[in-house]
Amino acid sequence: MAIKKTSREEILQEAIKLFKIRGYYNTSMANIAEACGLIKGSIYHHFKSKDEIGIESLKYIHEYFDKHVYSIAYDDTLSSKKRIKLFVQKVDEYFLSSKGGCLLGNLALELSSENEEFKKAIRTYFLAWEDALAYILKEKYKEDEAKKLAREYVSLTQGAIMLMNLYDSSEDYLRVGKKIIDLI
C-alpha cells in the first residue's frame, strides 16, 4: 500500500472547513493535519506557517468565486435578468452546501481588526463581489446607485448567512436572493 500523497489543495479544503466551523484561532495545525490523515509536523512540508494556510484559504475561495460566480456578472452574452438569477443561484449553492457560513465574513470579524494582511485580502474579496453585482445593476440603475445597492446586498447577504447559521434555518437567507433578483 503506497503512502498517500496529500496535495496543498486537499489541505486547504480541509482547513477551510475547519476554520468555518471552529474559527481560525481555535483550529490547530493538529486539527488540520488530522482531517487530512497526517500528523501536524507533516503540514509544514506544504505550508510554512498557519498564517500561510489562512491567507491561501482566502485566495482559494476568492479564485473559486472569480471563476464560478463573479464571471457570470460580466458575461455580456446573457441578459441582465438571466445573469442576476444565475449569480444568486451560484452564491446560494455555495453557502447552502456546507456548514459554517462564509469564511471571509467569519474572518472579517474574527481577525481583521488585528491582522492587516488578512484584512486586505478580505476587503479585496468583498469589493470584487460588490463590483460584480454593481456591474449587473448598472444596466438599470445609475452608477453610484448601483454601487450603493450592491454594497447593501452584500451586507444583507452576510448578515443573513450569520443568522442562517445561528437559527439553523435558511428561510430568511433565501428571501435575500429573491430580493436581489427583483432588483433587475
Place this chain on the structure above:
Amino acid sequence: MAIKKTSREEILQEAIKLFKIRGYYNTSMANIAEACGLIKGSIYHHFKSKDEIGIESLKYIHEYFDKHVYSIAYDDTLSSKKRIKLFVQKVDEYFLSSKGGCLLGNLALELSSENEEFKKAIRTYFLAWEDALAYILKEKYKEDEAKKLAREYVSLTQGAIMLMNLYDSSEDYLRVGKKIIDLI
C-alpha cells in the same frame, strides 16, 4: 496608596473590548488581566474560567440593550415614529462609539457552531432585538410581515457593521438606520 479593588464589571468591560478587537480565542486571560492592571492569576478570584467571562460578557451586553435600547420599542407613551428614531439612534450610538463592531455578531461567527451554550445566549439576544423592532413595526404592518422585516433589518445591520469595520467607513452603515426609520 491602597490597592485598587477591581470589580467584576470592570473586568467584563475590558474583556468585551478585547474580545471584539482580538476575537475570543485570541484573547488570553493575561491580556484581560493586563487591561485591568492585574496579573492573570488574579482574574480567577472573580471568574472561575474564561468561558464564564465569555458568557457573562454576552449577558452584560444583553442587559445593556434590554435596558437602554429594546425598552424604547415598548414605551407606548411615544409615537411609533419617535420610538423607531430613538431606537435607531441608540443602536448607532452603541456601534459607532467603540471599535470591533458587535460582540454578539462576532461570537456568532467565531464560536457558535461549536459551543451550544454560547450559541443559545447569542440567539436569545438576536431574537430580543428582532422582537423589539417587530413590536414597533406592528403598528403599520401585519404581524408576520413585521417579523420578517425585523429579521431582515437585524441581518442588514449586522452585515453593515461587518463592512463598516472592514472598510473603516460608517457611510453605508448609517444608511441602514435611515432605511429602518423610513419603514414607519
Place this chain on the structure above:
DNA sequence: GTCTATATCAAGATAGAC
C-alpha cells in the same frame, strides 16, 4: 483582593530518520 510561583497542557514550529 492581589500577588508569586507553579502545574499542566497544547500550541506553532523545526530537525532529521525513513
Place this chain on the structure above:
DNA sequence: GTCTATCTTGATATAGAC
C-alpha cells in the same frame, strides 16, 4: 512526503503567601 522526536512558547488554571 510522512514520520518520530523535540524545542519553545504561551495558554488555562490552581495553591498558598501577603
